[in-house]
Every structure is written in C-alpha cells, then in structure tokens.
Amino acid sequence: MNHFRFFIPTELFYGAGSLEKLATEPLPGKRALVVTGGNSIKRLEILERVLSILQSRSVETFLYDRVTPNPVKEIVAEAARLARNENCDFVVGLGGGSPIDAAKAIAMMAANSGDIWDYIQVGSGGKKPFSKPGLPLIAIPTTAGTGTEGNPTAVITNPDTGEKVGMSCAFPVKSFVDPELTLNISPSYTAFQGFDALFHSLEAFISVRATPVSDVWALESMRLIFAHLAAAVNDGMNLEARAAVSRASMMAGMVICISSCTSAHLIEHSLSGIVQTLPHGEGLILISAAFHALGAQQIPDRYALIADALGFTKPGQTIREKARSFLTALEDLKAACGVSERRLSDHGFSEKDIDRIVRNAHLIAGGPFTRDRYEISDESLAEMIRASL
Numbered sequence: 351m352n353h354f355r356f357f358i359p360t361e362l363f364y365g366a367g368s369l370e371k372l373a374t375e376p377l378p379g380k381r382a383l384v385v386t387g388g389n390s391i392k393r394l395e396i397l398e399r400v401l402s403i404l405q406s407r408s409v410e411t412f413l414y415d416r417v418t419p420n421p422v423k424e425i426v427a428e429a430a431r432l433a434r435n436e437n438c439d440f441v442v443g444l445g446g447g448s449p450i451d452a453a454k455a456i457a458m459m460a461a462n463s464g465d466i467w468d469y470i471q472v473g474s475g476g477k478k479p480f481s482k483p484g485l486p487l488i489a490i491p492t493t494a495g496t497g498t499e500g501n502p503t504a505v506i507t508n509p510d511t512g513e514k515v516g517m518s519c520a521f522p523v524k525s526f527v528d529p530e531l532t533l534n535i536s537p538s539y540t541a542f543q544g545f546d547a548l549f550h551s552l553e554a555f556i557s558v559r560a561t562p563v564s565d566v567w568a569l570e571s572m573r574l575i576f577a578h579l580a581a582a583v584n585d586g587m588n589l590e591a592r593a594a595v596s597r598a599s600m601m602a603g604m605v606i607c608i609s610s611c612t613s614a615h616l617i618e619h620s621l622s623g624i625v626q627t628l629p630h631g632e633g634l635i636l637i638s639a640a641f642h643a644l645g646a647q648q649i650p651d652r653y654a655l656i657a658d659a660l661g662f663t664k665p666g667q668t669i670r671e672k673a674r675s676f677l678t679a680l681e682d683l684k685a686a687c688g689v690s691e692r693r694l695s696d697h698g699f700s701e702k703d704i705d706r707i708v709r710n711a712h713l714i715a716g717g718p719f720t721r722d723r724y725e726i727s728d729e730s731l732a733e734m735i736r737a738s739l
Contacts, residue, residue: 358604360489360500360521366593368528369490372403378486378523379439381410383460385429385453386444387417396492396531400444412436414456417445420514420626421452422507426466430459433485440486443522446543447496447505447630450489454504454519458484466506466517472716473513489522492531494582494596495543495631497550497603499525505630507623512706514623515714516615527600529593537583541687542631544579544595548572548683549634550602554609556645556652557721564609567601569659574598576660576679580686613711613719613726614641617734620710621694628697635684636694640734642680646673648724653677694738701739704732 353365363371382404384397391397397415404411414429433441433456441460443453455466461482462469468476489499498504502521507514535543551571554564574594581591618633646653654672657663662679663672684690699707708731712718719726 358500358521358607361524362500362527362600363525364527364597364600366528366530366589368526369399369403369531372400372488372490372526373406375524377407377409377440377488380408381412381436381438382440382442383412383414383429383433383436383438383456384442384444385414385417385456386449387415387452388445388449390535391445391492394534397444400442400490404442412438417449417452419448419629420505420507420622421448421455422509422626423466425452426455426459426506429456433457433460438485440488442488442490444490444492446491446493447498447546450491450496450498451504451506453487453489454484454498454502454522455506455517457487458519460485467508470506470515470517472515473713474508474511475515484520487520487522489525490531491525491527491596491599493535493539493543494529494532494592494599495546497547497599497601497606499527500600500603501607503606505619507626509626512623512710513714514619516619527596529589529596532592532596533589534586537586537688539629540583540586541579541689542629542635543599544575544582544631544687545635545638545684545689546631547595547599547602548575548579549614549638550606550611551575551598552642552656553612553614554602554605555656556649556723557610557612558723559610559721561608564605567605568609569656571598571601571605572656573660576683579683583687610721612721613715614638616711616715616719617641617707617731619714620707621699623710623714624703624706625697625699632689632692635689636692637734637738638680639677640737642677644726644730644734645724646670646677652723694735699739701736704735707735708732
C-alpha cells in the first residue's frame with residue numbers, strides 16, 4: 351500500500367513523491383493564488399518546488415505567505431481580495447492545517463461578498479449561506495495531523511471575540527499527500543500534529559454520530575498512530591513512520607466527515623481562541639487526560655472496544671478495566687512522544703479563565719454540546735479544565 355488514489359469527493363494522491371503528480375494532473379485554471387505561511391516551507395524549498403511545477407505548466411502564480419497559526423478572519427479578507435484583484439482561477443493551500451484551512455475560506459470569499467464572519471453559523475457569526483461556490487482548491491499538506499486535505503472544514507478565529515470556529519467551506523478538488531514533505535518537522539510539532547489526528551479518530555469513534563463505516567476508518571487511523579507516531583517524533587527522517595502517520599492523518603480528516611468530533615474539540619477551540627499561540631494539537635493533549643477519563647467512566651464500552659482492537663487488553667479484564675487500559679496506553683504514548691508533562695498553566699491559563707473557557711465552548715458549539723454520548727455539565731467541564739491547569 352505504498353501509493354493509491356481515490357475520491358471522497360476530493361481526489362487524493364497519497365505516497366512518497368506524490369507532489370510530482372502536480373506536474374501532470376489536470377489543473378482548474380491558469381492563474382493561481384498560492385496560500386502558505388511559515389519559514390520552513392521556504393527553508394526546505396517546498397514552496398520553490400510548488401511554484402516551479404506550476405510555472406512549468408504555464409500557470410501564473412500569486413503568493414500570499416502571511417498565514418499565521420490559528421488563522422484570523424483578517425487574513426482571509428486580505429488574501430481573498432488579492433485573489434479577486436488578480437482574477438485567480440483557483441487556490442493552492444500549501445503547508446499545515448492553518449494555511450490549508452485559510453485557503454478554503456479564502457477560496458470561498460474570493461467568490462462571495464462581505465466578511466467571512468457573515469457566514470459563520472454559530473456564536474457571533476452572521477449565519478448567512480454562501481451564495482456562490484468558491485474557487486477550486488488544491489491542498490498540499492506538509493504536516494501530518496489536521497487531515498484538512500480530506501474534508502471541507504476550515505477553522506477560523508475572530509480575534510475580537512476570541513471565537514475559534516469550524517465552518518463548512520468546500521472539499522479540495524485535489525489533494526497531494528506526500529509524506530516526504532513532512533520530513534524534518536520538529537519533534538514537538540510532530541507530536542502535536544500526530545495527536546491531533548489521533549483525537550480526530552478517537553472522537554469520531556466515541557461520538558454519537560459514529561457508524562460502523564466510520565469505526566473502521568477510526569480504528570485503523572488510531573492503530574497507525576499508536577504504532578508509528580513515537581518513531582516519527584524521535585527520528586525526523588524516518589520516512590516509514592512519517593508515511594504511516596500521514597496516512598493516519600488523512601484517514602482521520604476524512605472520518606470526521608462521516609462521524610464528527612466531540613466537545614473535546616470545542617473546548618480546545620475555546621482555549622486557542624483565547625490564547626492564539628497555543629497549537630491546536632497541544633491544546634487537545636493538555637485536556638485529554640481529564641476529558642477521556644470522564645469518557646471512560648461514562649461510556650466504558652466504547653473505550654473498551656478501542657483497547658481490544660488495538661491490543662491493549664488482557665484476558666479476563668472487565669469492560670471498565672479494558673477502558674482504563676486504553677487510558678494507560680494513551681498516557682504511555684504521550685510519554686514516548688515527550689508531551690506528558692505539559693499543562694495549561696504553561697500557556698498562561700489559570701483558575702480565573704475557567705468561566706470564560708466554559709462560556710466560549712458553548713458559544714462555539716452554538717449552545718449545548720450535542721455530539722457526546724453523555725451529558726457534560728458545566729461543573730464537569732470546569733473540573734476538567736481545572737485538572738489540566
């Protein structure tokens with residue numbers, strides 16, 4: 351299973367060297383806005399490769415390289431204006447989750463009027479529908495974690511209100527998932543991104559929206575991450591491990607389309623909406639022990655199924671013992687990846703922030719949490735955050 355392609359409806363190209371497919375696959379136009387951010391894309395000459403391939407195909411390129419982690423709505427407005435002014439036919443999202451998420455929103459706003467927040471469906475958003483389809487989008491991930499190359503969701507932040515919100519834009523028309531582009535990512539970010547993918551799949555499995563189909567994808571994604579993430583973290587040039595985590599991330603990004611994330615993601619979006627320098631994957635790690643301890647108490651059967659499928663159980667264990675075996679395996683993976691000692695207080699959070707975190711989580715959710723199999727009270731949520739400080 352070194353190379354394959356399929357439609358979801360995105361046409362995905364997976365495998366080492368897949369970026370070269372960009373040189374031969376049909377493209378949706380001759381004028382492209384390339385959206386990216388971060389110095390590593392330039393330092394590792396990935397941006398130069400992408401621009402060179404496009405230019406060799408007589409595609410005129412316009413570069414927007416100011417995307418920041420947890421992209422804000424002002425970035426979307428600025429880049430969409432550039433796309434309109436240059437009459438771009440399509441958008442290329444190049445980089446991690448932030449540039450590709452931003453590119454999705456930019457592609458939509460290049461074709462629609464107003465501000466991106468007019469189209470946000472929860473919180474302070476205007477709740478309008480898009481009146482026109484966006485520009486076609488090509489996604490080229492250089493990290494393995496968000497899986498944004500395989501779904502229509504973009505996560506955008508309003509810095510004025512602290513709201514970090516997922517919105518449905520459109521699936522990329524093509525995504526090139528080349529594990530070679532993930533080599534040399536720092537150990538900490540490899541871990542953050544890999545745990546993001548793990549929690550996508552874990553949440554999809556325990557979500558009220560899970561189905562027998564999504565369960566298969568979620569379990570395989572989790573299996574790959576437990577088997578290979580520590581190796582990818584500890585050896586940045588281990589292509590076999592990088593390829594496995596890239597595949598897991600891609601599957602995890604798709605599985606949330608046929609299931610969903612749970613309130614864990616809403617809580618993390620509240621956290622990184624308030625402290626915008628907090629990496630999303632790290633935020634999920636920080637709350638994971640408390641969140642999944644509650645989950646294993648409330649729905650031990652789902653956690654026991656994961657533990658059984660991934661080989662974490664022993665003969666004769668009860669369902670609750672199996673669920674606890676999964677929690678132990680999760681903590682062991684954190685330790686193996688060097689992220690087990692991190693706390694919310696490392697990012698400046700304290701007891702005084704708890705009420706705001708709880709309030710913003712509900713604001714982002716559009717009201718009560720609806721995707722968990724059990725009710726999470728505000729008291730339980732506050733205690734979860736307190737335990738993570």
